[in-house]
Amino acid sequence: MTAGLLGIEGLGRPEIEAILERSRYFQSPGRYDTLRHRLIVNLFFEASTRTRTSFEIAAKRLGADTVSITASSSSVSKGESLVDTLNTLVAMKPQAIVMRHSASGAPHFLARHLSTPIVNAGDGTHEHPTQALLDALTIFDRRGSLENLRVAIIGDIAHSRVARSNVHLLSRFGASIVLCGPPALLPRELEQLAPGVELTNDMNEAIRDADVVMMLRVQLERQHEVPMAAGEYFRFYGLRLEHMALAKPDAIVMHPGPINRGRELSSEVADSQRSVILNQVENGIAVRMAVLEKVVA
């Protein structure tokens, strides 16, 4: 398999630290030409605004040429198989393919058949490695270390690739992780996903003494049944300002976006001083620059 970036689970702590270190360098705005004359294809089989834009900006800041393709405009709608689509693109000799797909494992499947490195920009309900890296960078910006931090991840855990990647990363760095959601969205096996993971269906318990509260979007498009009415969901699993009194005084609120105000968090929380949601977006570019540079250069 070529050295792309398929997930956090396969990365060791030193590799993650190296990416984060390089990301810090890219946090100060600037233009670079390390990837000049290199071609990066962004191939998005699922709707995405922030991730695709973020990858595009990252590539451009490194001087690379980028082409972005979305599934609706591609030959996928003409019945071409995923492998054939990728083979066609590979024949155009890009140095990397950034890929998002609704099927878990789609990039892993392709990586076994292609020689071009693949950067996973989210595969189904499996992993979203650059999101976990930018989340880690954002937490590091506020705290010197992840060691012994209490991180509450709340919402639709079952369908969340963000949660899985974050669990793998945070666990590597010694954080304790509380996963919280309604029973149908919180499979009991998650406890075995990595060391330091605990589960609860009680949001207050999850937030108590938390250093980081990470809210997840309710992924209606991936749910095949309605686990809970929307109003009921917000009442029991929506983050409101009063919840934050339970957390550590300097706790931060994170969200991978896009946020649904009034569904998983209130406007007051989203716009509060605690919220680092826009810092996450900003750090996304730095992290993706570091990843693209590592994969391509």
Add this chain to the structure above:
Amino acid sequence: MNLLIRGGRVIDPAQGRDEIADIAIVHGHIAARAAPNSPEFDATGLVVAPGFIDMHVHLREPGFEHAETIETGARAAAAGGFTTICCMPNTKPVNDSATVTSYIVERARKHAVVNVFPIGAITKGSEGVELSTIASMKEAGIVAISDDGRPVMNARVMRRAMETARALDLTVINHCEDLHLSAGGDMHEGIESVRLGLRGIPSASEDVMVARDILLAELTGARYHVAHISARHSVAMVAFAKSKGLRVTAETTPHHFALTDKELGRYDSNYKMKPPLRCGIDVEAVIEGIKSGAIDAIATDHAPHAGSEKMQEFESCPFGILGLETALGLSFDCLVHAGHISINRLIELFTSGPAGVLRLNRGTLREGAPGDVTILDPELSWTYDVNQSASKSRNSPFHGRAFRGASVATIVGGKVVPIRPEAAKY
């Protein structure tokens, strides 16, 4: 055909026989004495067993001949040491009528190098609503009924099917899967499915239907058989049903005792099948069931799929893998050489076991039985090359795997089936 098989170790579990002896076949049947001038087969140093029976295969004909035909499936069976195979009705059209049954029987008579017995659908189109014309299909040659792959969800329909089957002396085979519990699932539900972000098929989806069917078997007195059992509670329930004297039997597949759900980490669709590869404790329970007798037979669930169908995103790929050519190698390795069972028990699971489930007059070397014989070399080392497979398809997770133990000759009705020299063993 006449044949004299000389000097082999004859193991016939149906008779409790295990001795060095000659086996004679006269006019296609086992005989006490060889006919004069019979051709001879030197089996010195080899094991001579009744012809192996695979009671669960998919031959894809009619309707899906791009993936397999009766002819190619039968060749794969012979290459794997099987003299008899029973094909499931999920063809196109579904084998739910005497017409389709007769077609399969006729095609097999003309083109198959081994015995092929069709299994008829329980319901029309295997849609689970209305019983198919079971009696007519029996006249045309079916040996059991099953809606394999599309289990009968309606308990009342299943009850009527069992009543009908009982009157016709047929076994009802069910692919046990509660479709509401398994809906959308791609692999066994557990830590591995959670880790990989794939939707799960809980063991409970198998267990609840096994439980229901055992109760219905008691209600109706039918002969009932659990196909490809994979979950530990299901194994326990079958053992319980047997202890109560019910006519309940079960088969498992080689992949369900050889592999676990940990194999799915690379999203390789050659590990995608139904029931899914379960976790370690289920595999242990299946092996225990094989040892204890809760499980009566090993069947392959040979399920060919064209390459393009398996070269997709994992969730889009169809379920099922090839099985005929690797069943013996896996059974020797994982059961006999691993020390779980004797070679005698292994042979039972492939001969008198399935013959008993289906009440076939086969699976033994008793005088007068059909002259079907499988010759085994328990020590032969070989490696599976799926690209040399006699099957039309290539969807096996065992390509490149080294085995110890294989069949070396397949004899059907006294005739040694020629297996292509470039066959999948090297």
